[in-house]
Amino acid sequence: MASLIAACVAFVGSHFLLSHPLRAGLVRRLGAQPFLALYSVVALATFGWIILAARAVPVEAPLWMAPQWVWSVGSALMLLASILFVGSLIGNPALPEARLDKAREPRGVFAVTRHPMMWGFAIWGVVHIAVWPQPSTILIALTMIVLALGGSAGQDAKKAQLMGERWQAWVSRTAFVPFAGPASARAMWPGWGVFAGGIALWLIATWAHPQLGAPAVGIWR
Template sequence: MSLLITTCVLFVGSHLLLSHPLRDPLAGRLGPRGFQIVYSVVAFATLAMVVQAWRGMPPEPPLWAVDDPLWALASLLVLFASILFMGSLIGNPALPAPGAAFAAQKAPRGVFAITRHPMMWGFALWALAHALVMPTPGQLVLSATIAFLALVGSAGQDVKKARLMGDAWRHWAARTSFIPFARQVAGVTPWGDAIPRGHALAGGFVLWLAATWAHGALGFMAAGIWRWIG
């Protein structure tokens, strides 16, 4: 457990440092391409350390019973996370794309009407689902690490994007919410705006089916609908 916690801290800490305070100084010295190489090497190396530490955990008893209703809830969370993720790949101002400022001028629709960080919330919900159905101390540490990095990273991204994009991002942030469905609950944005677009629904459903099938095919616990039809 100590090794898992240590590697998780290294993974999160290095990611946040390279994404924010160290990004500009290192990019200035190494150049954009050199920085991306360093960033990628550190990210993959620390992630590999986390995975190895997690795999080396001894068998642990679950902290609560996991039944079919909990599996169904987790499966729905992963489906929603997959829809958020696929919807985030097109027209996302948060991505480092040349057309980010132009995308920020559009009216938030679909997953972006749900949250301005659909990709990161997708990762956080994926982590929550795994914690629900695999409630061991090791899995809870791993899930908490992924969710923390996704959500704290999103908050940091708001600050960085406001600095890089200026009014374009601030205008986008003013018309979107960080917390999913916060604007709909507050009555500011119609619920109809938050209906995911076709590519998000279709792509998310296919990703969910494929990922949950692979979960069992790779030797892990059967997940999704494959728990009941496999």
């Protein structure tokens, strides 16, 4: 557990340091592409450390037993997370290479939240704490929640500085917390392609769950 705690701290800490206080200086010294390579190597190394440390933790008793309805609600939330994740890959204005038109209206998952990918990870964390409350699982899930939501807040601040009025206009038409914004339910419909892609991701991920030694989930439970 000590190794797992250290790995989680390194994973989150390196993300925040490389995304904010150290980013500008390293980009100037290394260049944009070498910096992205360094960022990726550090992220993969620390995430790999989390996996190895988690596998080395002895068998743990859950802190509570989740009833079946919690598993069912969790499966539904993971379907939502899958749709948010798939939708975030198409036209995400928060991605580094994206350009945001000041007049653009939010549609699909971006009408739900301006950080659909990060909320997908946060939902994953909440669901795993609820249904599989082992200490190591809770630690990893909290790590993902802190990184996702803290990263989203940092991304808002960075984009506001870089993009100014265009980002502020986008923020005024979107929500940080899902479904808390001014967009209509009609605007939140992700489209059939994203909806189908989210279902496919959810089906594959839930099918693979027991193959990886985890409990059966979703329609396979």
